[in-house]
Amino acid sequence: MADIGEKAQKNPRVPMPEQDPKVRARNFLEVPTGYTMKMAQEEASRCLQCKKPGCVSGCPVGVDIPGFIDLIAQGDMSGAIRNLWRKNSLPAVCGRVCPQEIQCEGQCIVGKKGQPVAIGNLERFCADYEREHGTGELPPKQPATGKKVAVVGSGPSGLTVAGDLIVKGHDVTIFEAFHKPGGVLVYGIPEFRLPKSIVAQEVNFLARLGVKVECNAVVGRTVSLDELFAEGYEAIYVGVGAGLPKFMNLPGENLVGILSANEYLTRANLMKAYQYPDVDTPIPHGKNVVVLGAGNVAMDSARTAMRLGAETVKIVYRRSREEMPARAAEIHHAEEEGIEMCLLTNPTRYLGNDKGRLTGMECLRMELGEPDSSGRRRPIPIKGSEYQIDCDLCIVAVGSGANPLLTSETSDMQLNKWGYIITDPQTGKTTKKGVWAGGDIVTGAATVILAMGAGRQAADSIHNYLTLGW
């Protein structure tokens, strides 16, 4: 082990080139600009090619990480992307948004003594290389089975299911409630972290394989699950996401200037409101912005506010830095861009003027007590520590609940007490025959890769059902 440690320290990871923080804090271009071939090969050479690779066990979809990295080292980029595609249909997305530090890279032996191999950066490089230099050759498809499958929702899990089933020969149609496919990848994750052209390309790839995409189709309203069965669909996958914003339930929450992160990011990303008035959807431009919460969505909101010209942007979070749920890279990028972290701080009420507009909020300082049910130390208010923060825009990014639009119209599908769909953990089968579910509408708000893992599992089960039976 001493050997590995020495090697790791002498051989640091190839840094990802990035836009300068001062410049990028005011534009919407992607922050990391990507490895060159030389950088990628140098980074790939740091991989020890472990016999029992920890990284693979840390990956929710079990990508053959040493395998694709070895192919990069050999310069076989076509082989590398094909290796990745075997387990992951959205590598350009995952390379950018996976929390690698707690998954693959968190298990990397090189990382025990130094910095782990930059698996995410390499995955991204493969996908970008294929997009820019690849032949565009489609994977082989099995002969048509004549079985129709409906996929409800075009986020990461729906896209995975569609991609898996189309190559197995099934006739797949995706139903998307918004006017554009991609789900959270287009309405939630900002352009500077995941360019929309990349998502469009991934969807286009599926379309070229034969997947049909019906936008503006609100399943549960425009059409019900039973009507889809009546139209000849034999299996349905429900991957509609969580999609119900949580608020803090504090006095003054309906003042103008308080938005859910869902609304703020949807305006900025899907509706491209940062180009207003060249596009028609407005977005509030805060001078002093507060974001409540400390997950990835909070970081995305804060960094978007900065790019829209805010003078100050504060993250207000009731726990400490250690408990912040965002990816390490997002917190790092946010701080580099000038976003302040107001930790151990909890808002108690919003303050407004006679026009019903937000002018500030009252907060309490907190200290950490004993661990709570989540295993994290419980924040306890410090008596008499109230103070005010001036702000004219507040983005509430404290999580999502289960959106009942589809589930409330499907009485024969069981839900848990929070409204999430109950599924068999091995297969994704719901209690309604012929219906599978996965992603955030089953687990509650989680990550892109976990949703994709659930999609992969369900796709296998749907294929078995269509060929063998329920």
Place this chain on the structure above:
Amino acid sequence: MFKIVRRQEMSGGTVILNEIEAPLIAKKARPGQFVILKANEDGERIPLTMADTDPAKGTITIIYMVVGKSTALFRDLQVGDSYQDVIGPLGKATHLEKVGKVICVGGGTGVAVLHPITRALKEIGNDVTCIIGARTKDLLILEDEMRRASHDLRVCTDDGSYGHHGFVTQVMQEILDAGGVKLVVAIGPVPMMKAVSNITKNYEVPTMVSLNPIMVDGTGMCGGCRVTIGGETKFACVDGPEFDGHKVDYDELILRLRAYQEEERESHDHYCRIRDAR
């Protein structure tokens, strides 16, 4: 794409009717539900409650007032042109029940929203009196349609140019005084719905209003359309758009509807400059 098959200008061109091909929505829609429309790629998503549907023909009808850039873009669309996106039917349908004597009160383009609800209330056997109003005679819409949809139609104009000289609330109060009214449905500008609700509260007559807050997705995802109903926050897109008129916080709704006033002015001016330059 959703093609416009019929277009009609009303109220001196300030109000437009579009009948749009949307067979899936036409088949499913019930009175009180709304759609979201988007004119083109960079357009804004605009929620509008349907004024009519024709399931056999596969069309829906919307009626809107031209107030800003987005509705100005809608106005430019002619028969044969298409909306890029139409999403629906959204929101809960009107709770329709035979209760007896009903008053339907409509103001401005709210009359359009009121139309299918009035007709449905009549069809299931209610005795429906309808009161519609506008600032002046030329701004009045759907008079003939509302006459057919109800048993008795009263018309009011603020300036006395037609029908009763005064507000819809005055005529409503006279009917309420006569007694026996079991339900009031009021749809129109927020101040009108507020005034109607304040009066009917005194008469203890259940009152239903249809709200039109700012929204983005219309599926409960953004929470932009939050309204306070009896002290509780509700999402108009999924919990509404219809609510108990006696419980709505109208003052908050009025303030929230002004959220983008400055931006809208900027956008409309920007649009007019570009259009005039062409």
